[in-house]
Amino acid sequence: MNHYNVAFISLGCDKNRINCEQMMYLTQAAGHFLLPTPEGADVCVINTCGFIDAAKEEAIGQILQVAHLKEAGQVKKILVSGCLAQRYREEIKESLPEVDGILGTGNYTDIVQAIDDVMADQTPEFYGDIDHTDEGGQRLLSTPGYLAYLKIAEGCSNHCAFCVIPKLRGKYRSRPAEDILQEAHTLSENGVKELIIIAQDITRYGMDLYGARRLPELLRQLCKMDFHWIRLHYMYPDQLTDELIDTIASEEKILPYFDIPLQHCSDRILTAMCRRGSKAEIVALLDKIRAKMPNAVFRTSLITGLPGETEEEFEELCDFLREENLVRAGVFQYSPEEGTPAATMPDQVDPDVAAHRLDLLVELQSRVMDAYNESRLGETVEVLCEGFDDEMGCFVGRTYADSPDIDGHVYFTAAGDVPAGTFVPVRLTDVSDGDMMGEIDDTEAGESF
Numbered sequence: 001m002n003h004y005n006v007a008f009i010s011l012g013c014d015k016n017r018i019n020c021e022q023m024m025y026l027t028q029a030a031g032h033f034l035l036p037t038p039e040g041a042d043v044c045v046i047n048t049c050g051f052i053d054a055a056k057e058e059a060i061g062q063i064l065q066v067a068h069l070k071e072a073g074q075v076k077k078i079l080v081s082g083c084l085a086q087r088y089r090e091e092i093k094e095s096l097p098e099v100d101g102i103l104g105t106g107n108y109t110d111i112v113q114a115i116d117d118v119m120a121d122q123t124p125e126f127y128g129d130i131d132h133t134d135e136g137g138q139r140l141l142s143t144p145g146y147l148a149y150l151k152i153a154e155g156c157s158n159h160c161a162f163c164v165i166p167k168l169r170g171k172y173r174s175r176p177a178e179d180i181l182q183e184a185h186t187l188s189e190n191g192v193k194e195l196i197i198i199a200q201d202i203t204r205y206g207m208d209l210y211g212a213r214r215l216p217e218l219l220r221q222l223c224k225m226d227f228h229w230i231r232l233h234y235m236y237p238d239q240l241t242d243e244l245i246d247t248i249a250s251e252e253k254i255l256p257y258f259d260i261p262l263q264h265c266s267d268r269i270l271t272a273m274c275r276r277g278s279k280a281e282i283v284a285l286l287d288k289i290r291a292k293m294p295n296a297v298f299r300t301s302l303i304t305g306l307p308g309e310t311e312e313e314f315e316e317l318c319d320f321l322r323e324e325n326l327v328r329a330g331v332f333q334y335s336p337e338e339g340t341p342a343a344t345m346p347d348q349v350d351p352d353v354a355a356h357r358l359d360l361l362v363e364l365q366s367r368v369m370d371a372y373n374e375s376r377l378g379e380t381v382e383v384l385c386e387g388f389d390d391e392m393g394c395f396v397g398r399t400y401a402d403s404p405d406i407d408g409h410v411y412f413t414a415a416g417d418v419p420a421g422t423f424v425p426v427r428l429t430d431v432s433d434g435d436m437m438g439e440i441d442d443t444e445a446g447e448s449f
Helices: 015-030 055-070 083-087 089-095 108-119 166-167 177-189 215-222 242-250 267-272 279-292 311-322 351-375
Strands: 006-012 032-037 041-048 075-082 101-103 147-151 194-198 229-233 254-259 297-304 328-334 378-389 393-400 411-415 422-434 435-440
Touching: 006 015, 015 075, 015 108, 015 194, 041 083, 041 108, 041 435, 055 075, 055 083, 075 083, 075 108, 083 089, 083 166, 083 194, 083 267, 089 101, 108 297, 147 166, 147 177, 177 194, 177 215, 194 215, 215 242, 215 267, 242 254, 242 279, 297 311, 297 351, 311 351, 328 351, 378 411, 411 422
Parallel strands: 006 032, 006 041, 041 075, 075 101, 147 194, 194 229, 229 254, 254 297, 297 328, 411 435
Antiparallel strands: 378 393, 378 422, 393 411, 422 435
16 A cells, blocks of 8 residues: 655634544554645545635635646645535536545545545545434644544534525534544543534533533533533534533533534524524623623624615624623625525625625724723733743733634743643733733642642
């Protein structure tokens, strides 16, 4: 058997990252060698996202960059996997002849065969049943040793009017609890301190498999393991039950960090989006959570420019963001996606108008976040150190309010060394461009931190 040098590039969400980690494990287990960069690779695997226009552009740009390396003789073959490959199979074949093989979202486990095929000058195309995929198997973690993601379900059955994910990832499928717990146990034994639970919708976990919501029970089992932080992504508002809220509030390891994709607050827009629930129900939910956890931090995603959105409805969204103090928000301009109901709705908002509304939302969100950061000055908080930042000349880490790669950081000074993966007490002293500055609080050393 021939052994090849293989490089992986993963784009998009952390669910995609897990699929890439599974492919990396299978590739290495087959005797191939993994390279950190494409240069010198026999095969470069580009695991793509194809959710919105920006993600598609990034994926195509990455393919073209590697194609230049191929032309220069630094890469021999290119495999494309993931959502872009699933969505635009024919377009990739026609417009990107540099691509040597394609794997859809149902075929990550075929990576070794695909590598062998392209190196034999074949053009493999693997497209299986996206509603029935193998979500288990070992992974080769691409995260620091103290951090790992754990996917508990695949696919989505919500069918929001603007979203193409069900067509790319299939229907919602919960993983068996025993498989999840076994994987989590291995992660815990290997020293993972922050475990991030992910799925397109974690709140529906178990409904398809057990006929009941099983997330609270699963979380209680995970809390028995040697994790320090357990973070949750993503919780849909209509499925965030009292039992789940009580579980988060009562389990010390589960962070009061609520990533709830709301998308909008206008009742009419929510209905047009095929979202369940109303603005009043959303506000009541946020109030209920705050009553049990006053330190709760909310992250959400908001879309402006959906077809038919009026100025009044946009202003309502701005007021909602400000009044509800949503300190973590990803704001997006509506992007018409082929094959979604919203793409054919009447009264499409002029892109320039939508872009202007996006700018206003971004500015507003920045002010909300700055006010939150200012309010924390003087506090001593628990920080997970992620290492020393040479550019800043100090250590860098995150608080419970900061999810990796999407939120801010805390930059702090310390008298001695602080190894990455260590939890330390930091007194917050200043703010800087959405990040916090601080110093080790020696008076808290040896306490609960």
